[in-house]
Amino acid sequence: MTGATDRLIGVVGATGAVGGAAVHRLRALGYTRLLLGGRRPEPLAAFAARLGGDAGARRADADSPESLSAFCDGCDVVLNCAGPSYRIADAVAVAALAAGADYVDVTGDGPAHDRLSRTPAARDSAIVLSAGVLPGLSALLPRWFAARYGLERMSVHAGGLERCTEAAAGDLLLSLPGAEDPAAVFGEPLAAWRDGRVVARALRAADGVRVPGFPGTAFVQPFLTGEARRLAAVLRLRGLEWYNVHPGERTRAVLTSFAGRPGADPEDAAARLRRAADLDLAGRTPYYRLVYALTGPSGDRRTMTVGLPDSYRMTGRVGAQAVDAVARGLVPRGLHHAADVLDPASTVAALFDDPSEGTLRVEDTRPDSSEDEEGHL
Incomplete structure (x- = not known):
């Protein structure tokens, strides 16, 4: 047998x-x-x-x-x-x-x-x-959280400073405004989920932003994926905003130069993005984070943070x-x-059975308490 x-x-x-x-x-x-x-x-x-x-x-x-x-x-x-x-x-x-x-x-x-x-x-x-x-862990974690605490709204920032593979570069460029190939795009830039529906162009991209849970400043790109829409519908969320976070200065320059430029050569753009990521990473420790700001049905707020040394x-x-x-x-x-x-x-x-591969932390962020409820997994 x-x-x-x-x-x-x-x-x-x-x-x-x-x-x-x-x-x-x-x-x-x-x-x-x-x-x-x-x-x-x-x-x-x-x-x-x-x-x-x-x-x-x-x-x-x-x-x-x-x-x-x-x-x-x-x-x-x-x-x-x-x-x-x-x-x-x-x-x-x-x-x-x-x-x-x-x-x-x-x-x-x-x-x-x-x-x-x-x-x-x-x-x-x-x-x-x-x-x-x-997609994957990004939706599995809110399901895990919702089963424990309940969930009504969430805002997510995802990104970091790490190498950019050829495959990742190709897919990342499709999250930019102007990436409008209907056979390829798997989300909607600048959109948000509000009260049961997708609201187009509800958010704006911004550079030089300080993002809670991330060091320094970053280029922040709102991007509502198909996965995020499905998650919001299944969990009946009242609000969901998703932001891709790009801290590397050279990477930010490449992304902002290609945003809103339909028809750009995808191979050239991907090659430039990979070179920029390598330069940004030189001499620095790579990291990737998912930071969830989560609000429960009774208004209680928590922050769930995933820290990864390597998202790949x-x-x-x-x-x-x-x-x-x-x-x-x-x-x-x-x-x-x-x-x-x-x-x-x-x-x-x-x-998360091996802390060297990644950590998960949930913190109570209500005004009257800053205690760590779950600690590390």
Whole structure:
């Protein structure tokens, strides 16, 4: 009799910042039958050799349906960690479903979900999208909080100072005003959720802003994602505002120069953004934070802060936890977003079981008390 950890797990993008973290987390969870996929055979083979055991390597190029088909053949669950998500869309998912595998994607919000919702094969497998930090953990945490305290309004600031991968740069540029490709955009810049509906252009971007929970000043970009809209609707929030925070001066200069400029060359913009992020990070300690200002039904206010030394590593951990839930039969067949099907309590506890990977802190911010209610998890 075989158990969940005996299933063959294929990881596309295994040598990337996210994929490598996912592979190590899967191994820590007891999965030994791992198939590593990516474009370059040599790094894949070297990674598999370091892992040892039953780890193997096979080419998996998101631009080659043939290679994806060959990679997915025989896999029980396929985890996609490659990007950018707007370009890959459902390419890896289609190959996985054709091979009869279950599927997890660390991104996959918006366009990929829309395409898969029209795919008959999606009904026959367990599919979990948005299983990263943002989207993913970003919605799972408010669900965890709401179950404990109740929740009526929230304002969130998310960002930090860290390297910018090619995949992250491509997706980040789509959060700017002027990024209007209907096949790619997964949210609405400057919008907010108020009293049960999306209000367009309710907020403004600003530079040189001091943001509570972040050092120094930053460029703050309001961006209401599809995930945020779904969360507000499900939790019946009266208000939700979401802001992306960019502290790096050079990164801010690139973002502000491309904001409101539809038609800019995406490859050039992404390359400039990556160089700027590297320069901003030089000689400084990287960090990523999610800071939630939360108001309960009775008006009580709390601040929930997530501190991450590396958001890419945590994204890999979230993806691995979603794979574990799928492999254990905890996710029903069909198409899902991670925050909708992963158990908030057990998943949050698992993700923050190692303080070196991330910390979670909830503080009472009512005027009459500043005590830390939950401390660190």
